[in-house]
Amino acid sequence: MLIILTIAIAIFLVGIALALYNSSGAAQLDLSGPRFQSVQKQAAQGDDFNGFPSSGELDQGAFNQFRTEYDKQTKKVTDVDSFSGDVMSDQALSIDPPAGE
Amino acid sequence: MKRSLIVFAILTATLGGAFLWQQKVQAQDVPLMTEAHIAKIRSNCVEAQSTLNQLHTSDALLRVNQGQLYELISTKLMAPFNARVALNKMDASKLLTASNNYDQELAAFRANYKLYEEAMSRTLKINCLNEPVAFYDSVTETRAKRKTVHSNVVNLSTDIQDYKAEFNALEANTFKESAE
Numbered sequence: 001m002l003i004i005l006t007i008a009i010a011i012f013l014v015g016i017a018l019a020l021y022n023s024s025g026a027a028q029l030d031l032s033g034p035r036f037q038s039v040q041k042q043a044a045q046g047d048d049f050n051g052f053p054s055s056g057e058l059d060q061g062a063f064n065q066f067r068t069e070y071d072k073q074t075k076k077v078t079d080v081d082s083f084s085g086d087v088m089s090d091q092a093l094s095i096d097p098p099a100g101e
Numbered sequence: 102m103k104r105s106l107i108v109f110a111i112l113t114a115t116l117g118g119a120f121l122w123q124q125k126v127q128a129q130d131v132p133l134m135t136e137a138h139i140a141k142i143r144s145n146c147v148e149a150q151s152t153l154n155q156l157h158t159s160d161a162l163l164r165v166n167q168g169q170l171y172e173l174i175s176t177k178l179m180a181p182f183n184a185r186v187a188l189n190k191m192d193a194s195k196l197l198t199a200s201n202n203y204d205q206e207l208a209a210f211r212a213n214y215k216l217y218e219e220a221m222s223r224t225l226k227i228n229c230l231n232e233p234v235a236f237y238d239s240v241t242e243t244r245a246k247r248k249t250v251h252s253n254v255v256n257l258s259t260d261i262q263d264y265k266a267e268f269n270a271l272e273a274n275t276f277k278e279s280a281e
Binding site (some may be wrong): 025027028029031035036038039042043044049050051052053054055056057058060062063066067069070073074076077078080081082083084087088089090092093094095096097098 | 134135137138141142145146148149152153154156158159160161162163164165166167168169170171173174176177178180181182184185186188189191211212214215218237240243244247250251254257258261265268272275276
């Protein structure tokens with residue numbers, strides 16, 4: 001009886017964990033599945049940038065330091081036009097209506 | 102009691118009829134697919150699904166890498182700079198507004214990407230040979246969601262520029278005051 005109860009509780013908790021995994025958006029960030037094997041190594045490992053210090057005087061040097069780091073990090077995202085293009089268009093997938101329709 | 106039941110039945114019938122009529126009108130607005138189009142989808146859909154599979158994988162990698170950078174910009178640059186401005190008793194209100202706009206857009210990006218990925222997963226699960234119309238409709242829906250994610254990316258770039266503009270304005274004001 002105790003074993004059955006333990007198993008039931010375990011299944012229930014696993015169910016909650018799976019629901020949280022899907023609802024929180026973590027599923028979309030998980031590249032550990034077999035379908036993502038080809039791209040796993042391309043996932044960024046993180047910069048060695050520890051962040052701009054949140055305390056201290058704000059002199060010209062601090063402004064310059066922030067500007068340098070801000071431009072460096074933002075260039076990585078603004079140089080890439082993510083999720084753009086017509087890769088999913090009917091023509092690109094060859095599922096557009098036949099010519100003449 | 103009997104009267105209330107009759108009134109309830111009439112009301113339900115009226116509402117149900119109105120709903121069915123609206124569905125019929127909406128269905129008439131959507132053009133039906135021709136047999137030739139359906140045949141074309143059937144003949145190309147396996148290759149299309151293979152392309153979508155590759156896109157799904159590359160988009161997942163893009164989401165992870167770009168997402169990390171977006172988070173870093175917010176938590177390791179904007180937030181600590183805003184705090185330091187406040188600690189130095191400078192006016193951080195415009196910087197805070199710009200960073201709040203960025204954070205809101207980032208939250209929208211996350212949510213919309215999740216919707217897009219779920220739509221893509223549904224599309225890839227459809228047996229396109231047996232259900233070509235459902236596959237086509239699902240691709241259309243997924244494409245629209247991907248476009249929404251792209252618009253979030255564009256807005257995030259704009260917010261990044263806006264924050265930089267506020268930073269430049271603060272710097273100009275700070276050292277202009279010092280020079281005076």
